[in-house]
Amino acid sequence: xxxxxxKKMNNRSLLRxxxxxxxxxxxxxxxxxxxxxxxxxxxxxxxxxxxCPSGSTGITCGGSRLSYRAGASSSLxxxxxxxxxxxxxxxxxxxxxxxGDQLCFSSSLLNGCQDQNPxxxxxxxxxxxxxxxxxxxxxxxxxxxxxxxxxxESAQHLIAFTLTNAxxxxxxxxxxxxxxxxxGKTNDGFPDTASSIANSGFxxxxxxxxxxxxxGDVNITGCTSSNWxxxxxxxxTGGNAHTVSFTRSxxxxxxxxxxxxxxxxxxxxxxxxxxxxxxxxQGGADFYTITVQTQDNSSYVIDSVSIKVAPVESVYVSATxxxxxxxxxxxxxxxxxxxxxxxxVTTTATTVPWATISTANSPLYxxxxxxxxxxxxxxxxxxxxxxxxxxxxGKVCTxxxxxxxxxxxKDTTCDGGACTxxxxxxxxxxxxxxxxxxxxxxxxxDAAFTYNEAGRTFxxxxxxxxxxxxxxxxxxxxxxxxxxxxxxxxxxxxxxPGQPAGYYYNIVRYTASAVF
Numbered sequence: 012x013x014x015x016x017x018k019k020m021n022n023r024s025l026l027r028x029x030x031x032x033x034x035x036x037x038x039x040x041x042x043x044x045x046x047x048x049x050x051x052x053x054x055x056x057x058x059x060x061x062x063c064p065s066g067s068t069g070i071t072c073g074g075s076r077l078s079y080r081a082g083a084s085s086s087l088x089x090x091x092x093x094x095x096x097x098x099x100x101x102x103x104x105x106x107x108x109x110x111g112d113q114l115c116f117s118s119s120l121l122n123g124c125q126d127q128n129p130x131x132x133x134x135x136x137x138x139x140x141x142x143x144x145x146x147x148x149x150x151x152x153x154x155x156x157x158x159x160x161x162x163x164e165s166a167q168h169l170i171a172f173t174l175t176n177a178x179x180x181x182x183x184x185x186x187x188x189x190x191x192x193x194x195g196k197t198n199d200g201f202p203d204t205a206s207s208i209a210n211s212g213f214x215x216x217x218x219x220x221x222x223x224x225x226x227g228d229v230n231i232t233g234c235t236s237s238n239w240x241x242x243x244x245x246x247x248t249g250g251n252a253h254t255v256s257f258t259r260s261x262x263x264x265x266x267x268x269x270x271x272x273x274x275x276x277x278x279x280x281x282x283x284x285x286x287x288x289x290x291x292x293q294g295g296a297d298f299y300t301i302t303v304q305t306q307d308n309s310s311y312v313i314d315s316v317s318i319k320v321a322p323v324e325s326v327y328v329s330a331t332x333x334x335x336x337x338x339x340x341x342x343x344x345x346x347x348x349x350x351x352x353x354x355x356v357t358t359t360a361t362t363v364p365w366a367t368i369s370t371a372n373s374p375l376y377x378x379x380x381x382x383x384x385x386x387x388x389x390x391x392x393x394x395x396x397x398x399x400x401x402x403x404x405g406k407v408c409t410x411x412x413x414x415x416x417x418x419x420x421k422d423t424t425c426d427g428g429a430c431t432x433x434x435x436x437x438x439x440x441x442x443x444x445x446x447x448x449x450x451x452x453x454x455x456x457d458a459a460f461t462y463n464e465a466g467r468t469f470x471x472x473x474x475x476x477x478x479x480x481x482x483x484x485x486x487x488x489x490x491x492x493x494x495x496x497x498x499x500x501x502x503x504x505x506x507x508p509g510q511p512a513g514y515y516y517n518i519v520r521y522t523a524s525a526v527f
Contacts, residue, residue, distance in 0.1 A: 053315065054305070056173040059301050059318045060169040063167065064167050067278075068277060070282060071164055075166060077284065078161070078202030078282065080160070081103065083095060083156065084142075086150060086154040088149075091146055091149045092143055093154070094143050101204040104141040104293075105140070105143070106293055107286075109135065109138070110136060113134055114161065116133065116154055117201065118159075163282055166283060168272075170186060170318070171269070174268045174314070175314045176314055178234075183258050183259070184270065184306075185256045187254055189212035189213065190212040190214070190246075190247030198214060202283060203284050211287055212252070212284060213253070215282075216279055222275065222280075228276040229274055230242070231273075232270070233264075255272065257272075284299070296321035297321070299319070300320075336387070336525045338523035340380070342359040342362075345357045349376070349499045350451045354378050355375040356377050358377050363377045371444075373441060374441060375504050378500060378501045380497060380499055382496070384493060387525040388492060390491050391493065392485055392526065393485065395474060395475070395483060395486045396476070396482075398518040399477065401419060402515060411481065418511050419515075421444070423443065423445030426443050430447070432476070432481050433472070436470065438503065444507040445504075446473075447471040448503065457493065458487060474519055
């Protein structure tokens, strides 16, 4: 005989009766709940280069040099010797102050420069010792122990990155730049400082030197620049960061697109911070974090990346993480076949000595070996430029096309005038005169172009002419770590019968940088 619990049976019957209705109800509830697309990813190839645009004016442009901010000791009007305090300030000695630095003497309120308007008429002439220095013009007013001695440094931020996910119309790019947490001091044109990096940052530049968006101080390139709306720049308040943003107006910007944002111009730039007042060692960088985000049209973050920038005393670096980078230049002897040609002279690591060129319309060749290694996961670049075209006794060759009529050996334009500093072309005609170069991969394939590209025998370019305002160009690059990448740089010179006699020279520079 079995005992049956009637109450339990009734409960089970009710559960069976309503279970299917409950399941249907939950199904429809879940359908009606709006789901937001979940994004995840980091922007790639990100870097922030602190640089000085051509023709920079106003506050001294020091690239990634920290600003100088020391406390003044009492000094009398008419004196040319200034004494600084040895403790309690961002700078407590003169080791980061140099002859030629422009100075501002300001009160403790940082409400203007004494008897001057920046750029100042007070300039450092000599460093006497760790707490004394001379100025070119004597003080026109006395300094008190509450005043500051300031040498401001500024920079244009060149922020580059590659989209991981697309940005649709209405979406944004938002860049956050750290600012000092002191209220009212984020946009007064003076370099900021605090006890820690977390509380310090970059000054927006002030009402006269600050960013003027409508004047082209903030720009974006990549993915049809005109399809980004005008920049919005917001100064930090209440402990926030400065923000620079662009909204996509029409058409999507696809994943994999390279974007470059310049914050600052030749006339208006962010002011670099002074050293932090606690824990800073001179010669050691203060690492600040620039954040870049892409957002959808509801301001949800799509992708982001944090970029380290490292202002440091008198050392011009733009971004530093725990990354190794080595770069060297080596000479190559004569009668070596490089870039398909036999070298005419022996070079060293620092010279390309053409010696005496006795025959016109008869090209000469020389070569050097560039070697680079880095463990940066985003790779590296090697850029090159010349200070000017080759001038007689080093004279200035004004403009990009100065030639023998100006006592200059002109930069080649290749056969048919087809090459520039950024475009390569065949240079095979011996009556096409000038100076230029080509490249040859030795290990790996990092050369920006090669001598035998497109079936050519000596594909060439000019060196970017700094005197003429041309932009330095890549000769080597890679998007990941490289161990001993090597490229031959092959120089070529060919003069005309009318080239004036004499000694010609210029300087070619190579700059290697890791990408973060």
